[in-house]
Structure formats: C-alpha cells, structure tokens
Amino acid sequence: MSRKNIEFSALRRSLRLAAIPLVLASLAACTPSLTANVKRFQSQLPAPAGQTFAVVADDPALAGGLEFAQYARLVEAQMSRLGYTPASAETANLLVRFDYGVDRGRERIRTTGVGFRDPFWGGWGGWGGWGGWGGWGGWGHPRFGPWGGWGFGWNDPWLGGGIDSYTVFTSGIEMKIERRADNARLFEGRAEAVSTSNRLPYLVPSLVEAMFTNFPGRSGETVRITVAPEKKKG
Structure with missing residues (x-):
C-alpha cells in the first residue's frame, strides 16, 4: 500500500x-413532536348552547378508575371550552364515550437506511373500519397495526451504512358522542400516533388535544395534527 x-x-x-x-x-x-392521525365523523351534532354532557368510559373495565377519571377531565375541559355544560350521566343531554390505550411496542432494527428519517413522518397505515377495535389488554393494545415504513437512523459513509435500534409504540384514543334520550350516535372520532414513548400521561393528553383541534372537523376527513413534544425530566 x-x-x-x-x-x-x-x-x-x-x-x-x-x-x-x-x-x-x-x-x-432530537425530541420529536407527537404527530397524530385524526379521523372524525359527525351527524347533527348540536350547537353547544343549552347542551349538557357527561364523559363516560366506553370500556366498562375503566369505569370508576382513577386513571380514567384523570383523562376524562381532559375531555371534559375541552367540551366545556367549546361551550357545553358538564352534568351527571343520568341527566346530561349528551354522553361522551371515551377510550384510550397504547400497545406493547415493536422493536425496530434497520441496517440499510439511507439518510436520517423522522419516525413521525413515515408512511401511515393501520386504520381499519369502525368497530374493528379489540380489547385494550391492560397497558397494551392489540388493535393497532400493522404499521410499515417507520424508522429513523443514519447512513454515514464513515459508519458503513444505516444503524438503528429502537422501540416504537402505537397509541390511540376513541371518542363517541351520543344523545342520551335515544342513544343516537352524533359523533365518532379516533386519533392514533406512533412514537417512541409509551407513557400514557403524555400520550393521552396529546391525543385529546389533537382530537379537539378544529373540532368537530369535516366529517369523514383524516387530518394529521402535531402537538408539543414530551418534556424530559432532568
């Protein structure tokens, strides 16, 4: 040589x-923001003036839980901000059925990536028909997925190719608004996101914020909404 x-x-x-x-x-x-896919449908959702509501658990297993109560207050605050008035489930005009969860995560390892890719701007998928969601399974949730095309890493000529190893989680919330008098469905909404966080205290408030951005939205339209990144301790 x-x-x-x-x-x-x-x-x-x-x-x-x-x-x-x-x-x-x-x-x-790099602390990426959470980007959520939000899909909403509505049918004769009444104007807020004079309308009362109550937030209830769509999953009976969550009813009465302290964790559910914490997240239900977030939905209640958003509904109140719109002009609806909180009431008891026995007297409210509207029942807001709420559900949430995060899956157990999937390890992603790639060795052929080219260039840096933000995992929160990859190819979206996994949206099924309404009613196709299964049980939450405790802290995990099997209803999300499959997701493809997600990953981040780098492809540096000095490092000899792309290198990534990380876990991604799919989180989601579902909200339904019904008229209590006749159980007529007036609104259906779902927000899903893929992130490297599985912390429900961060994910659920962020997804609720996404759900109520430009609420109630255009019926049948899927929009992508970005909310603030998770604050790191220390």
Whole structure:
C-alpha cells in the first residue's frame, strides 16, 4: 500500500471515530413532536348552547378508575371550552364515550437506511373500519397495526451504512358522542400516533388535544395534527 493510501485510511478511521459521538449527540438532542392521525365523523351534532354532557368510559373495565377519571377531565375541559355544560350521566343531554390505550411496542432494527428519517413522518397505515377495535389488554393494545415504513437512523459513509435500534409504540384514543334520550350516535372520532414513548400521561393528553383541534372537523376527513413534544425530566 502506498504512503498516500495509508494516510487516507488513517484519516478515514479518525473521521469515523469522531463522527460517532456527533451522531449520537444529535439523536439525543432530537425530541420529536407527537404527530397524530385524526379521523372524525359527525351527524347533527348540536350547537353547544343549552347542551349538557357527561364523559363516560366506553370500556366498562375503566369505569370508576382513577386513571380514567384523570383523562376524562381532559375531555371534559375541552367540551366545556367549546361551550357545553358538564352534568351527571343520568341527566346530561349528551354522553361522551371515551377510550384510550397504547400497545406493547415493536422493536425496530434497520441496517440499510439511507439518510436520517423522522419516525413521525413515515408512511401511515393501520386504520381499519369502525368497530374493528379489540380489547385494550391492560397497558397494551392489540388493535393497532400493522404499521410499515417507520424508522429513523443514519447512513454515514464513515459508519458503513444505516444503524438503528429502537422501540416504537402505537397509541390511540376513541371518542363517541351520543344523545342520551335515544342513544343516537352524533359523533365518532379516533386519533392514533406512533412514537417512541409509551407513557400514557403524555400520550393521552396529546391525543385529546389533537382530537379537539378544529373540532368537530369535516366529517369523514383524516387530518394529521402535531402537538408539543414530551418534556424530559432532568
């Protein structure tokens, strides 16, 4: 090997070693926002004036739980902001049925990626028909998926190809509004997101915020809504 080639190889090794902490630092500093797919349908949803509502658990297993009560208050606050008045489930004009969950996550490992890809702007999928959702399964949820095309990483010539290893979680909420007097369905909405967080205290408020952005939306339209990133402790 010529002296020139030896010097070039040494330079390559030096740059490769120098690139690793820089890439890791850039990934650590990146805190993506949560981007949710929101799909909503409505039929004769009444104007807020004079209308009362109550938020109830769509899944009977959640009824009466402290966790559900915490998230139900978020929905109640949004409905109140719109002008609806809270009431008891026995007297309210409208019943707002609410459900939420996050799946158990899927490990993603890629070695052929090209360039940095934000996992929250990949190909969306997994939206099924209404009524196709199964049970939450405790903290996990099998109804979400399958998702394809998600991943982030880098493809650096000094690192010898793309490198990623991470877990992604699919979270979602579902909201239905019914007229209590005759059980007529007036609104159906669902928000889903894929993220590297499985923390329901962050995910559910973010998904509720997405659900009520430009509420009630255009019936049958799916929109993509981005909310604030998760705040890291420390």
